[in-house]
Amino acid sequence: MAECSEYIRREFPTIDDELYHYVEGILGSSKDDFEDGEEIYEAIGQVLHEVAEKSENEVRQICDKLLGMLKGATHDGDDNIREKRNNGMNKVLNAPVHLGAMAATLDAQVDQIKSIWVTTRDDTMKVDAKKLEKAEAKLQQKQEKRTGHDSINSAKNNISSNQSAESASASQMMSKKDTRMENKGSTNKTQDIRIENFDVAYGDRVLLQGADLTLAFGRRYGFVGRNGLGKTTLLRMISSKQLRIPSHIRVLHVEQEVAGDETSALSSVLESDQERTALLSRETELQAQIEKEGGKNDKIDDELAKIYEAMQHAEVDKAPAKASAILSGLGFSVERQSWPTKSFSGGWRMRLALARALFSRPDLLLLDEPTNMLDIKAILWLEKYLQSWPTTLLVVSHDRNFLDTVPTDILYLKGQKIEAYRGNYEQFEKTKGERERNLQREYEAQQAKRAHVQEFIDRFRYNANRASSVQSKIKMLEKLPELKCVEKETEVILRFPDVVPLSPPILQLNEVSFRYETSPTNEFLFTGVNLTASLQSRICIVGENGAGKTTLLKIITGSLSATRGTVHLHRNLKFGYFSQHHVDQLDMSVCPVELLQNHFPGKPIEEYRRMLGSFGVSGDLALQTINSLSGGQKSRVAFALMCAAMPNFLVLDEPTNHLDIESIEALGKALNTCQAGVILVSHDERLIRLVCTELWVCGQGSVRCIEGGFDEYRKIIEKELEA
Structure with a gap:
């Protein structure tokens, strides 16, 4: 196996560690079962194609070489065992032995010895019944697997190759992969996502540096941190595969609203399941062929039977009810579900995009502030629905109650790093507070120790009798790890201006x-x-x-x-009126100071800065173009603009x-x-x-x-x- 492992690393230097261990495990556990290179190709060929851009012939040749290495290793192992056994049976003779004399003295046994050079064997067939039964069952399973997926694959192949996630929904960004790995959810552990030591920058500004991100399959992650640190940027980089993610993982990012057309809301949700659409499309084609030929066709009948079996397995008949339940939970009445998508406003189209995402169930679902578009009733429904979400969820949210209800883990963005915490937001706050207090106590204790040792060094530095002690203290200081003081995030303070009281009625x-x-x-x-x-x-x-x-x-x-x-x-x-579209109506090409200056001219720059500072927009932030600010920072600018009047x-x-x-x-x-x-x-x-x-x-x-x-x-x- 060592030779196989080195060969795989050599041929695929960019292979992910998890995929590498997966391939190594398949080869190691099934090496005695592989009969030819074709079987190895069936087992790991798809994974190898995803790792590197190699042709099918190249991958098949690699699988043939792996077979030779596996069989060679097996034979070498058998030879080693025989050699050890033979070594155990060899004896050193003290004197020569005359074989003829030995045979003469053993007349009674001569008939049993045909030749000392011939090893006799029992030619009767010895078969382990259990192993034979297991082998036959495995062979039958392989044959069923080869024939059973032909119809599904043919249906999927009929989907246009240029069909992308954007054509399925303008609200979704999905990885360009049509099929899922067959062994997902069983022995394949590559559904977990691990991105190590990566950097993210927005223009000249570094958002993340040397960060690590681990997403375990089936966990629900709440992504939190101050505005402007890069949470939304990171989600977009994950969805666009700019960060290295296994290509077989389907990623869906609910970011844009659904494009309006004549398609009904319910049909739009149903179409988001591409596998279901492919099966129904292939069934329609086969039915048309039967009507065209006007007679019985065994081949088409067999394929139809397999299509129906796949549809039953995918619960295609239950899909409309599931889609309708999701739409209903998000506020679409039964009547509205039949309306064309072009009849909905932008907020409702965003809900429709969310419904498509929940229905299609990708391997990794990315949600950025999903509660912004929902009323309280829909939020409570969504919280309950996501608590049983079966795949991986990464959600950016600032809804405290939502973060206490949905996530199993919290990812905290701070200081260009991502810290992982188990539990919901309430547990995260407790753990983070305790961790920071412990780090601060450790830092203060070390500082006190450093001061004490330094005092000793300064006191006896020029004392010849204490020279060795001073040197040991200096070395001890050099070996102490450098701890940093815990940097607490600055508290956000918002202040509304004082007003003159009015007598009622108001x-x-x-x-x-x-x-x-x-x-x-x-x-x-x-x-x-x-x-x-x-x-x-x-x-x-x-x-x-x-x-x-x-x-x-x-x-x-x-x-x-x-x-x-x-x-x-x-x-x-x-009145000071802050509309929900107030942020979008700001002039994005100017900085916050210029914005206030344009609306309320004639005041000194310091006065504009004071207004902005009341809502946490201070320093260099007040001089950046509004377009470069995060959504939360834009909201604070809008508050300052509203209160300037x-x-x-x-x-x-x-x-x-x-x-x-x-x-x-x-x-x-x-x-x-x-x-x-x-x-x-x-x-x-x-x-x-x-x-x-x-x-x-x-x-x-x-x-x-x-x-x-x-x-x-x-x-x-x-x-x-x-x-």
Whole structure:
């Protein structure tokens, strides 16, 4: 086996360690079963093709050579055993032996000795029945395997070779591999992903240096870290295979929305399963051939039987029900599932992209802020669905409750490295805090020891009697490992400007009803709304997407006029409105300082910097182009732009999108201490619990304030999901 191992390393110098051990294990465990090079090619040929760009003939020749090495090693081993046995039987004679005399004295045994040079053997056949039965079963299994996959392979081969992940869905980036390894989930351990000592840079900025990333198959990883450190960039590099990943692993990154066309939402999800589509397509072709020939064709009938068997194994008949259940969980009603994809808005198309990803079940699913596009009901459904996700999941999220519910592991990006922690986010925080305290104690203890030893050295450096002791102390200091002080991340602090208090009443909605004139059904979105708010209000509006949350905010701020009823506002009330598309509407070509200067000219540069500094945009960050900032950093710039107008009532629509966990915590604290009134639409449970003292629920044609706050609302949703 050593010769085979060296030969494989020589022929495939770029082979992954896990693939190498896998090939070595196959050859070692089955070397006695291989009869020709063809069998070796069937066992490991596909893997070798993936490792290097070699022709089929070259790989077959390599397999033939491996067979020769295996058989040679086996024969050499047998010869060694015989030699050892013969050596054990050899005896040194003290005197010559006359064979003739020996034969004469053994007349009684002469008949039994035909020749001393001929070894007699028992010619009766000795067969181990169990081994024979096992060999026959293995041979039959090989034959079934060869014939059983012909129909499936022919169906897959009919798929156009230029069919890529992007043609299947504009929201997905998938590895260009049509088939999965046959032994996935059994003896093949290469579903694990290990990327060692890699660097990632964005322009001149180094995001990761000498980092390691290990993703074990079947684990769910939450990827966390401050905004702008490179989490989204890393996901894109993984999905585009810029980082070295085994080519047989199917990677899917939900990044772009589904392209709109006439395809229904349900059909779009079903088409994401390429294997199912290939089987159905091949079945249609075979049925057409039968109708064209108008007679019985045994060959086609056999292939059809195998297609039907494969379809039954893949549960093709259950696929529509599964796809419909996923769409329903993400908020698509039964009626909406039949709508063409072009009829949906961008947010709903992103949901559709997520549904396709969940239905197709890739080997590695990459999700970047999946909760941003979902309402609370859909988030709770997604949390429950992902808890039983069967393959590997890597998700970037800043939803604290989501990270406490879904991940089995946390990957923490800090200092251009990735640290791995077992458990959910709550366990990660505890472990990280304890680890940092231990490292800090170890550092402080070493510093105290260094100071003590250095004091001894300085005191007796010129004392001849202590020269040997001083030298030993100096050597001891040189051998001490260099520990670094634990660098704590700077705390994110957000500050809203002070405002002049107003006497009530501040904001009142009396019998407000609203409907869009362009609505095809001409139905009211909500009717008879009676609500009030003051500068002390901390109100959160919740409800399913499409229930009218954003519409209600626009009516409050005056962007829309109520169809019926009245909205009373204090004459000095000044709104600061943060829309969920506010970040996308920023001028990306300028830096944050220039942005404020363009909107509020005439102030000194220091004043613009102070405004930006109130939201954590300081130093060089304030001079970078907005296009180069992360999503969370852009959101902070948008907050600074909103507050530069000195509003005294904040209306925030999905303010947590793209903010990291620390920024969300800081936003919650800032909203609690600010003097302005607050009405926000949010799906982030952590922020709602931090800030809101009043909950308005949009749904069923009304907006109502419920007692019991978010806990009561969560109970209502969970009952609906169970039903």
